[in-house]
Amino acid sequence: MFYDPAIETVPREKIRDIQWQRLRDMLEKVYQGNRFYQDRFKKHGVALEDIQDLNDITKLPFTNKKDFQKDQEEHPVFGTNLTEPFENYVQFHQTTGTTGKPLKWLDTKDSWAWRARCMAHSLAAAGVTNKDVLLLPFNFGPYTAFWGVYEAAQHLDVLTIPTGGWTTEQRLNSIVENQATLIIGTPTYMLRLAEAAQEEGIDLANSAIRVLILAGEPGAMIPSVREKLEKAWGARVFEYPGLTETGTYAFMCEHDNQALHIIESEFIVEVLDPKTGRSVADGETGELVLTNLGRTCSPAIRYRTNDLVRLEKSSCACGRTFGKLIGGVLGRQDEMLIIRGVNVFPSTMGNIVEEFLELGNEYQITAYRRGDMDELKIQIEMTPSSKDVSELIATELKKRLNLRVDIQTVPKGTLARSDYKGKRFIDERSKRSSSAG
Amino acid sequence: MFYDPAIETVPREKIRDIQWQRLRDMLEKVYQGNRFYQDRFKKHGVALEDIQDLNDITKLPFTNKKDFQKDQEEHPVFGTNLTEPFENYVQFHQTTGTTGKPLKWLDTKDSWAWRARCMAHSLAAAGVTNKDVLLLPFNFGPYTAFWGVYEAAQHLDVLTIPTGGWTTEQRLNSIVENQATLIIGTPTYMLRLAEAAQEEGIDLANSAIRVLILAGEPGAMIPSVREKLEKAWGARVFEYPGLTETGTYAFMCEHDNQALHIIESEFIVEVLDPKTGRSVADGETGELVLTNLGRTCSPAIRYRTNDLVRLEKSSCACGRTFGKLIGGVLGRQDEMLIIRGVNVFPSTMGNIVEEFLELGNEYQITAYRRGDMDELKIQIEMTPSSKDVSELIATELKKRLNLRVDIQTVPKGTLARSDYKGKRFIDERSKRSSSAG
Incomplete structure (x- = not known):
């Protein structure tokens, strides 16, 4: 199923046109109002006029997590990657802080809706519709992933059941009693729920749950993990990767559980040799570098994710023209x-x-x-x-x-x-x- | 400050016109598509034609919590108080279950937005603007109150910081670090946070927090509680009452901290002698009975809240024409x-x-x-x-x-x-x- 069939099956050359138009629009606003990028671009000697087509993106400097961390340290509270006046920002999230001080990220109403639409691509690709009932088994802290799913579910008119502060047992009972059809979580927690259900004598495999959406850790593409989850839950397993800094940039379709489609209408993807910073050939392993196109208020431009991927622009049985990350995220570069x-x-x-x-x-x-x-x-x-x-x-x-x-x-x-x-x-x-x- | 000055200061006779128009529109839809009310109205012998003006509302039967609980028991999962097709519902909440089995309540996108607007009346009355930063110190379970505030804050472009799963200490640090200006919670938890701050040597009275919004329990109108909170937090205290079944129906204004304004543009209020079911005189104590006008998808019509109140339709220094509950909710009838x-x-x-x-x-x-x-x-x-x-x-x-x-x-x-x-x-x-x- 498609969220936006016209976009998802558009010929590849058109994708590039869309990307260029949106990159240009974003850069205009960023050059005008975003101090973080103004400073960096100036230091790097790149004027707006230097960016004349999509290939010129390589003239712009990379960003990485440390750059944003340093900016927020030097410019408390929220740093300078804010294109709009402070009053426009409505969403606050931060990273979990496993690699250094948590990084804060703000969104406006518009960019938050953009983020929800990106996630809606993923949910639709997993066959989610407005007839579904999504149980949300987490506490809604300041981390972005689960809020993003909640927002996308609202966007697609999916009924959501939030269970923050509840025990695993209360959540299992709510799944059964309310006939939830979808659930989302990390593979770790989904395995733990399945284990607890076994102990409680709850037959998850025969519950109404039909789709598991995995986030936060790899899992759906690891055959042994997927098989365990699919058997315990009697459900199909989908995965979407995302970062606080960039948003949800890819999703799994119903035809290929060994790859992730990049949402190329919303992201420019580069795959680079981590040492030289140069593009690797199609199908070669390299570091994923992302530029998001719908979050002008606090964008990530040429953001080095530290994740290693293998990108192929081959076709898919689902009909989508979006490029695929074969095997998903293969590992972290620094690991x-x-x-x-x-x-x-x-x-x-x-x-x-x-x-x-x-x-x-x-x-x-x-x-x-x-x-x-x-x-x-x-x-x-x-x-x-x-x-x-x-x-x-x-x-x-x-x-x-x-x-x-x-x-x-x-x-x-x-x-x-x-x-x-x-x-x-x-x-x-x-x-x-x-x-x- | 007003959320909608034209409505909040409208002459009282106009309020009645608005209420009548909206009641009529709602009843038409409910008579057509809502099995719960269809059955009750039929049993009670009231046809749509019998309701010719606002006074005729007394011809409609009361509802109470037990009626809805029984309906959900007899018609699982969600009962029959659903005016629209199931696909239209996006929000699931339930009561805490202190008085019997938790009652589930569903909202559509429209009724959820209506609920947010009701709450926005309250936030605006407390002087909240898009420059504020609201810390949300709770886990986001299936209970409606805090979700309602989150949604209203989004509606008013207030930046929100969700801290589900966090400890009291993490929350206190986040208040200070992110310069939060607003916080919302029960009086119990707000006192507990203040106590913890004292132990940690955090000076809340000099933090950026300027408004405490209390919910879930009475507190703001109890002078001793209010004084303790205002002193510990160096902030003004506001209260809004609400019920899962009805929504947020009243709020405190900046001019009177001993009363709550009823949102009469969205609610029809009756105050009744709990024994006879007849209206008491203006200013007399009786049971609060509410009909909400913007939640056609799952309305509460003549809902007996079990709360005792004293309603006065006197004017207020704030300029609002909405009637006031003097002293707020005075107690629970059955207590x-x-x-x-x-x-x-x-x-x-x-x-x-x-x-x-x-x-x-x-x-x-x-x-x-x-x-x-x-x-x-x-x-x-x-x-x-x-x-x-x-x-x-x-x-x-x-x-x-x-x-x-x-x-x-x-x-x-x-x-x-x-x-x-x-x-x-x-x-x-x-x-x-x-x-x-």
């Missing part, structure tokens, strides 16, 4: 490890570990430093009755990644977890000692 | 006690007790039954250093209410409290034994 000469991402290892774990069991990968070398250990949770899978996992890691890893088993419930995001990767490489081993 | 021949409300006693308590200390009134008589005890919290005020309270209750009450002191922290609503009154009168004494 890449070099273990005895092998380049590897924690997420890749995690996917292999997941294949061997039962519902509700967790794992944790820890990277640490011994001398000049990166080292790894993986802890996996087991119940007394589980089969010891550590040997199997070790063999598989050796076979598929050519990697010898120290695997330790721990009793179920040992590893820290939150309701929302699992701590699957711990990076202790900046610590001086090698005590993690 | 009235007869103690040795004296009629008394727990809330009236509570107001007197409050005058003697320090910030953060709680009290609890318990009514129980001995033989055929209602009896009372009051427990009050004291720190080791507090002066024992039980004698003073007993004397004051005797003097002002002619009531002898057993007062017990307990150490601070003994009495149950939640973040949101204090349990100030416990009714054990339905229990057989008199063990509560």
Whole structure:
């Protein structure tokens, strides 16, 4: 299903026209009223006149998270990436602060509606309609993801059931009693709800839930995780990636659960060699760089996401012309490890570990430093009755990644977890000692 | 400040014209599409033609909470008070369930926007503008009150900071860091935040907060509570009352902190003798009965609120022509006690007790039954250093209410409290034994 069929199936050359028109409009406003970009563009020596077509975007400097963090530190409270007067801003969100001080981001009514429309592309692609009932199993803190989904659901006339402050049990009962058809959350929390349902004797697989929308962590594209979730919930699993700084930029369609469509009508995508900053060829892995086109009030222009992706502009059975990120987000650039000469991402290892774990069991990968070398250990949770899978996992890691890893088993419930995001990767490489081993 | 000056200062006879026009429009739609009211009106023998002017509203039967609860039990999931097709509903809320099974209430996009406009009357009356920053210190569960405020703030372009899932300390830090100017919550939680700030050495009185909006419990009109809050926060205190079933129907203006203006452009108000169901004279105490005019999709028509009020149609220094509830909600009809021949409300006693308590200390009134008589005890919290005020309270209750009450002191922290609503009154009168004494 499409949210906006005319746009989603537009010929590729037209997409470029749309992007150029909107980039130009945005830059005009930003050059006029946005101090953050005014300063940067001036420092970089790029005038508005220098940007004459879409290719000229490469003349503009990159931005990254640190730039915005520094700006907010130097210009409290909200920094200078504000194109409009303060009175126009109505939405405040901030990042979770896993990498430094939380970054605040403000939206106006217009840009918030733009964000909802981006998310509406994703919901429609998952077959969501106004007949659906969406349960929202979270507390609505200052983090943007879930608010974005709430807003998009309102935009599509989906009935929403907010359950902030409720226990897992109350939420499960509400799913059943109110015949919710959709639910959204992190893969970690969706697995936890499924586990709790099993304990309570609630048959989620036969509930009205038909679609799970995953956010916050990768999951839908990892076959072992997807299978566990689809079986436990009796539902299809969809994923959308997004960042506080950029908005929701991609979604999964019903025809390909191994890729994400970029919303190219709203985002300009570049995929770059992280070292040189130059474009890689179509289909090559590189860092995702995003420019959003509908958030003129506080835009991200050439924003380096730190995420590694592989972009293909091939066609899709769904009929959309939007380019696809094959395999979704492949890993975080700054998480890449070099273990005895092998380049590897924690997420890749995690996917292999997941294949061997039962519902509700967790794992944790820890990277640490011994001398000049990166080292790894993986802890996996087991119940007394589980089969010891550590040997199997070790063999598989050796076979598929050519990697010898120290695997330790721990009793179920040992590893820290939150309701929302699992701590699957711990990076202790900046610590001086090698005590993690 | 006005949200809609033309309406808020309209001559009273014009208010009646507006009410009649809107009641007529609503009844037409309800008679056509709402099974709940179709059944009731038919059973009661009232046809649409019987309603020829505003006075004819008394021909329509009353509704009360039990009617809606029964309807939802008999017609799951959402009952039959739905004038429009299910697809049109986007908002789900439910009551907290303190009096029986939680009552669900659905809204369409239109009725939700109507609810936000009602609340916008209240915010504007408290001087709120688009320059304000509103901190929302709660989890956004399925209860309607806080969502209503969020929506109204969006409607007025107020920047909102949601802090669901956060601790009291995180919220206090966010108030200071983000220079929030408004905050909303129950009096209980606002006192608790103030107490926590004191412990953390945070000077709320000198923060940017200038307005406290109270909801969920009475508080703003109780002088001792208001004074404590105004002093601790260095802010003005406003109150708005509302019910899931009806919406926000009244607000406090800047000129009178001892009364609430009814939003008569959106609500028809009747004040009735609870026993006979007949109107009491202007200025007499009676049960508040509400008909909302903008929520055709799931209206409350002649809804008996169980709240006792005193309505005066006198003028106000603010210039509004809307009638006023003098002293706000005076108490709940079904909570009235007869103690040795004296009629008394727990809330009236509570107001007197409050005058003697320090910030953060709680009290609890318990009514129980001995033989055929209602009896009372009051427990009050004291720190080791507090002066024992039980004698003073007993004397004051005797003097002002002619009531002898057993007062017990307990150490601070003994009495149950939640973040949101204090349990100030416990009714054990339905229990057989008199063990509560």
